[in-house]
Amino acid sequence: TAQELALPVGVTLDRFIMHSQSAFPYATGELSQLLRDIALAGKIINREINRAGLVDVAGGNGTENVQGENQQKLDIVANIRFIRALKNGGEVCAILSEEDEDIIHTGNNHGKYVVAMDPLDGSSNIDVNVSIGTIFSIYRRVTPINGPASIEDFLQGGSKQIAAGYILYGSSTMLVYSTGDGVNGFTYDHSLGEFILSHKNIRSPKHGSIYSVNEGHYNTYPAFVQNYINHCKTKNYSGRYIGSLVGDFHRNLLKGGIYLYPSTKKDPKGKLRLLYECYPLAFIAEKSGGKATDGFGRILDIIPTSFHQRSPIYIGSSAMVDDVVKS
Numbered sequence: 001t002a003q004e005l006a007l008p009v010g011v012t013l014d015r016f017i018m019h020s021q022s023a024f025p026y027a028t029g030e031l032s033q034l035l036r037d038i039a040l041a042g043k044i045i046n047r048e049i050n051r052a053g054l055v056d057v058a059g060g061n062g063t064e065n066v067q068g069e070n071q072q073k074l075d076i077v078a079n080i081r082f083i084r085a086l087k088n089g090g091e092v093c094a095i096l097s098e099e100d101e102d103i104i105h106t107g108n109n110h111g112k113y114v115v116a117m118d119p120l121d122g123s124s125n126i127d128v129n130v131s132i133g134t135i136f137s138i139y140r141r142v143t144p145i146n147g148p149a150s151i152e153d154f155l156q157g158g159s160k161q162i163a164a165g166y167i168l169y170g171s172s173t174m175l176v177y178s179t180g181d182g183v184n185g186f187t188y189d190h191s192l193g194e195f196i197l198s199h200k201n202i203r204s205p206k207h208g209s210i211y212s213v214n215e216g217h218y219n220t221y222p223a224f225v226q227n228y229i230n231h232c233k234t235k236n237y238s239g240r241y242i243g244s245l246v247g248d249f250h251r252n253l254l255k256g257g258i259y260l261y262p263s264t265k266k267d268p269k270g271k272l273r274l275l276y277e278c279y280p281l282a283f284i285a286e287k288s289g290g291k292a293t294d295g296f297g298r299i300l301d302i303i304p305t306s307f308h309q310r311s312p313i314y315i316g317s318s319a320m321v322d323d324v325v326k327s
């Protein structure tokens, strides 16, 4: 909104949220509170991650999640911290997490919102001190207030998200989110304990020269993806792949680029999860002028059928996403 744009870089997240809320006279402030709760969860997870090498939270947990992945200790810690922050905040009636098979009822049945989340993204990078992230997706519930949330609150489809974003624990910690108009980025100032507006109204470059894909699986990718990867090479694009979706997406958002996670022989439906990885980042991509597709249509148009379903994804600069589909 015009009011948001009027705020200068350097204001705190709290001030930004308050200001955005005053632009919508009918807004009740509950979404604002929820965004603050997410920011608080981000600060807490940031603290845990920063001392991971010192306290005994690195390494595997010896458990598997519902998708058969080995859970890392920090996956569990981040999950617990996030759930606790949203429970205490009071605005969310239920949570869907990568790390739990079923939805988690917070006990706040008066809460108007549900949140789907990837509490810690980039598990394989935890123990080696490489950037990781948190992804979140927010819906207004469709079930009656004061009753329990249910599956249909979470299976509304990506275009029904009212807000989404991510926290990147990188060389700096950043919160990037959108409530529908514009994408803004906030950098965490440790000395103040505050997120500060640093990246105002982020716009995805229409074209870029970075492609991010796990090329080790090249031989099992569909032909159009192989063609596109070859096209990137003839163009001398830079290959950049961290293996943390949030980090790879964020770099491409700022610099211009495309991230690809196609179907493979091992994962015929791709690896990334629709509800808490693909939808929220597709929301951010589109709100910043970029695109996200599964190769057939918009990610946000995919009709969801289950909590942990997967989807191939091609996401980033609009012209590059168009190119991959045509390849």
Ligand code: AHG
Pocket (backbone or CB within 6 Å): 069, 098, 118, 120, 121, 122, 123, 124, 214, 243, 244, 245, 246, 271
């Ligand atoms: P998570 O750590 O939340 O399970 O997600 C892992 C994802 C994503 O972060 C990353 O882009 C992708 O897995 C990497 O997969 P590959 O190792 O197969 O390339």
Ligand code: MN
Pocket (backbone or CB within 6 Å): 069, 098, 123
């Ligand atoms: Mn995982």
Ligand code: MN
Pocket (backbone or CB within 6 Å): 118, 120, 121, 122, 245, 277
């Ligand atoms: Mn993830």
Ligand code: MN
Pocket (backbone or CB within 6 Å): 075, 098, 118, 119, 120, 121, 122, 123
């Ligand atoms: Mn995860």
